[in-house]
Amino acid sequence: MKKVLGEFEELILLLVAVQHDQAYGLSIKTAIEEMGRSVNLSNVHTTLYRLEEKGMVLSSMGDSSATRGGRRKRHFIITQSGKIALKESKESRLMLWDSIPNLVMDGI
């Protein structure tokens, strides 16, 4: 069955790929906020768990820091099926971009 990515899921998955090996809940949330979009930490986590459930990311316990009270981070990395999903999603977008008649996007 083909797994469909939601818009927010796709964003999170992209960021997991971007922050390769260093992605965890708060880092992704910070990245989203830097893009000018506000989001609650719980939404980020929940989406990560959902992606994990779909088999698109994998999690493992990582390092900790003082501000965390010695608690370890849960790092996420993208899996093969995650990569395929991202790629498919990108290709379908590109296809759509290509089919836009030239004059529509003129003047931007």
Place this chain on the structure above:
Amino acid sequence: MKKHDPPKFADWIFKWYCRNGLRESILGDLHEQFYQDLEQKGSLRAKFIYWITVLKFFNRFTINRGNSNKNNHLILKGYFQTPFRFLIKNKSYTLINVVGLSIGLFGCLLIFYFLHHELTFDRQHEGNNIYRINTIYADNSGNQTKMVNTPPMLVPGIRGVYPEVEKATQLRYTLRTSLRNENRVFYEDYGFYADSSFLEIFEFPLVSGNRKNALDEPNSIVITSSLAKKYFGDQDPMGKNIIMNNDMSLRVTGVLKPIPSNSHLKFDFLVSFSTYVVPDGYASDLTSWSWLGFITYVQLSSESDHLAFQKKLDDLFTSLSSPNSTPYKTIVQPLRDIYLGSTELVDDLASHIRMGSKYSIYSLAIIALLILFIACFNLMNLTTAIGITRAKEIGIKKILGVEKHKLITQLILESVLITFLSALLAYLIGISIFPQVKELLAWDLELNGQLVLLSIPVVLIFILLLGVFSGLYPSLLLANLKAPTAIKQGRISNSGSQRFSNGLIGFQFIIAVALIASTITIHNQVQHLRSMSLGFQSEDVVAIKLLRQDMGRYFEKYKQRLLQNSQIQSVSRSERIVGDPWPVNSILVDGYDPSEYKQVTGNLVDYDFLETIGIALKNGRAFSKNFAADSLNSIIINESCATLLGLEDPVGTQVNFFSFNGPRTIIGVMEDFNFSSLHNEIGPAVVILPFIDLEYLYVKVTPGSISERLDLIEDHWNEITNDAPLEMQLMDDHLSRLYKSEEKLSFLITGFSILAVSLACLGLYGLIAFVVNKKLKEVGIRKVLGASVASLLLLFSKRFIKLITVSTIIAAPLIHQILSIWLDNYAYRIEFRWGTLAIAAILLTVITLITISYQTLKTVLQNPVNVLRDE
């Protein structure tokens, strides 16, 4: 700058709901974010965001679903399995608790049903805003009699006159009535004359007929379906005829469902009020404003104030009364107060109206609570005792990492399980023997499924509380043990638990002493009443209740016939039977000022009455046929009446008695005798010869075979009347009925005391095993050192003897107070004796010692080697 930390409480909430695997990383993120926010946005916003985030995290990924999803049912199973195993292993413990508790619960269940019945009287008419009008009748010297009855003009006088009265109705008792239908004839004692408003005010459900007009026409009768079955079998009774008292034909115009036992009105049939005719010879008629012979109910409009209405009625009576007499006052009594709030009201003929007493309700409720306490304390005590020997088990569990709250849950679950099993057993016992119990206690109530269902949620909540309550102390005690000490010692030596258990046993002893002392006192009081001289002879007197018509028709002939037999000594009759209340009337010495009216009770009696009942005359003579004037203007008074009237030498004095045909001459003075029950002191009483047909016939027979004499009386009656029904009763039986409520109370208290004492003993029996077990070695050493068996027995008994002594001392003032209040109800009462308390305490001590003797003797008598060799 002040250092800020993430909100602790939010953390606590998060840890509580979040599952283990995610807790660490999420909490880390949360904290990291918090410190970032703290720098950028300030503490307030940081905390706010923290809280919001914690709350928003609550979703299906994070919430804790037990330790693991797969194991849930196993854990649940474990929760129940361990207690079950424990209960099966300790059979005697389980048995004692289950039996004890179920008996206790059974007692409570019975009392619950009884109380429910008593407290739901007349509920079916609730919302109809019904009131009964009672009358206060006072003489000029201030003596008051509060009566249920009202004069016959009251209802016509208020209907349509007062705007707040929506409906009004009055009832008149039917006296003993014979109803006949073709071949079936029975006496019926419970009936009323009533009009259609009665059925509209009291909406007793009708099977057939129209409540708006069923009782409008003269010669109509409405019967209950049980009466219909008795007379008509399976036929439809509507429109059929019933002959009343052999001379009046009534048409059935309605059939009622059986009147529920929790209705204060007790009747099997209603005859239309328009049928009622005042019997010949009565001094009053239906236009009277003074004849207190009816019962009035009104339905008031919902916004009206019944006390304001009562004031209006008082004004009405004042405006109607003659200047010389004190006007009646009224009590407008709400329906819901009638059953339990009428003890001080006198009823002209009490048998048609059920009256309850708050007193018996309170005492039963208290007894139920006490019994429950005893059963519950047993459970607590035994759980603690057995728990102390389980220290090893608990210690090992703790070491294996069982959490404290799980231990507590397990221990509490054990006691909840016991209470649950007991409740189940109690229901089984209850439902299976309810009919017998009902019979035994002469309870007038039905056990219906609805009531059983109603009690189930109550009982469920109740046993849950009971179980938790009884298991709480022992489980806390055990769960707080330090594992190493628990394992090393194998038991706890906790002086706290000893005090706790002493407290519980002491409380049980207080209850037991109180109940035993009450039982003895109540029993003594009843004996006292029965052994008192009544002032007349009730032995060998047969009392027969007859239809007035039959009495008028057959009396003289029947009396002559009977007197021809040597076994019959004398025959007489009266209006009211001795033992039932007599009606109150006024008396005035002729020539005195009318303000000197006094209240006396009066009865109509025939010739030979004093001789038949064996009442002695102090002065003067009895009624005699030789004095023709006797039947019109003679009167006999008792000593109390003479004292009341202030007459030194009453014989020959003229008095006015009520409104009966002018002044009467006192021809004799009777010695005081107890014409009513011994609850009351002997009051002033008078008797006059009858002017109407009477109800009660008395036959005094010679001593000897009573059944032979009863046959004789019946045979003569049948010969004269062609087999009219006849109901005979020995005067002694009739009188003992007066003390039925005392005997019932005595019986109940005795039963419940025995129950309570046996429950307490059962608990002691269970407890002593543990106590003895703890001291096995001590006993062994003492024996080796030369202690005697007696001194060892004393060692174990001392604790209980001390407890009983202390409990008795604590209970003494309480018992004295309660029993004195109860005894004050009686005009002829015994004094409360402190000796009773001593007897109760001694009895309890003996029972206790016997209870513990088996276990203690077994321990004391065994060879000390057996206990001392393995150490």
